Amino acid sequence: MTSDLRLAQDFYHGLLGWEFRPAFHRKEYVVAYKDGAPVAGIGALARSMGFPVAWSPYFAVESADKVSDRIRERGATVAVGPIPFGPGRVAWAADPMGAPFGIWEGYTEPEWPVRRGPGFPSWIELRTRDIFAATIFYSEVLGWDTEPPERCDVRYTDEQVLVRIEGRTVGSLRGGALESAPDPRIRPRWHVYFCVEDVPAAAERAAASGGEVVTPPEETHHGWESTLRDRQGGLFTVMSREN
Template identity: 50%
Template sequence: MPAIKARKARDTTATVGGAPCWVSLMTHDVKGAQDFYGRVLGWQFRPGTRGAEFCSIALAEGRPVAGIGTLTPQRHVPVAWTPYFAVANANDTAARIRERGATLAVGPLEVGKGRGALAADRDGAVFGLWEGQTLSWSVGQGGAPTCLELRTRDAFESAIFYGEVFGWAPDRPGGCDISYEHDEVMVRDEGGHTVAALRGGAVESAPDPHVRPRWHVYFPVRDIEEVTAAAVAAGGFALPVTPMVDGGCEAVIRDSQGGLFTVATVQGTVPDAH
């Protein structure tokens, strides 16, 4: 991962087409998830406003960070964090997803003041799309995720898929720009801030058959040792803290219901989440 820097909080969210606009945890026990993330990351919670799927909104210093919703018993899917990407037209985006051989699992549906859908790319990584009003939230701002990373078998092939679905392209005005750096594809917004990364094998190498493709969420923390200890005490599991290539350190955590995420120290100011 590149060096992670916090951005100054803003009052409004810039809705760049194709950029991440939200993340949500779908879990079996919302109250249990609130207890875990409250203890580990210091979040507070309020009722959601987008409908039944988003049962609560997590807050860091009063600002939206993420959503937590309930997995119904009929949906036999694992607990997981899911990123949502802003689109101008959910129906058109859903059609592009189908045309490219991926799976549209849910929607598009009317949800609150917008329309959303859940999909899986051709390798099975789950993601969402969102058309409409967004909360004051953006990657790298405050306690929101510092970056989203797709861990997949072939980053180059995935970049083609997502680029066609969301309009990612080098030097594309008004949208996200992509570039190929070492073994990652970097996605940046209009200001040049990294909002997502796609990581597989090197561009020229064969895909890694052992990778289970999925989107991974990075949350900012001050004291990573304290956070990982709190995660274990709250019933989760934490891998050892490891240094990042360009500074700082990170650790992968599994929450008490099996949801995976990463915490990372950042350069700049973040809310006091341990």
């Protein structure tokens, strides 16, 4: 979600090498491509819909109506939708602790999850106050708890919950150990990571393009990382290798 589509396209083209194509017959929405494969969507909807400029994950569901009902039943909020959007239906929601996310019912680009490498999303991570409550919420809402283990595996390891779908680790929920008390200092949100070849160089490009280096490049056990903001305040992390 962004407030200026042209500024966003210029920034991410220079930083990640993305090219863009209009999508869903909407002038305010584009899909970003890297090496011919789709990697993300950018919509100039933040201002008109009252959303903050931010990256958010979308979870594919069979029925947006049923999942929206589950969200509400568990004390969370469906802010918009479900509404028709291109070849499907979409709803924007927030979990009980306030982290925004989307749900998508409809056609999904077959190549979307296949390609990996520089310029591609490499990881999504929920940063939340209460990892135990969040795991229960998403498992019940998205059906992780009813899927067979070979299809969906949710497990706690190294102070985070890892989610594997069809054998591929797709993301994590992090907020301290399961037995820990909720941490009031954490502002719950989903955080996205993009892969780049050279993290320090990417941080320099971001700053030169009008963005902000929030966390300077540093070496972690996942490789080099740096957290950045784009020109309109969207927060994300670049990392030097795929998770």
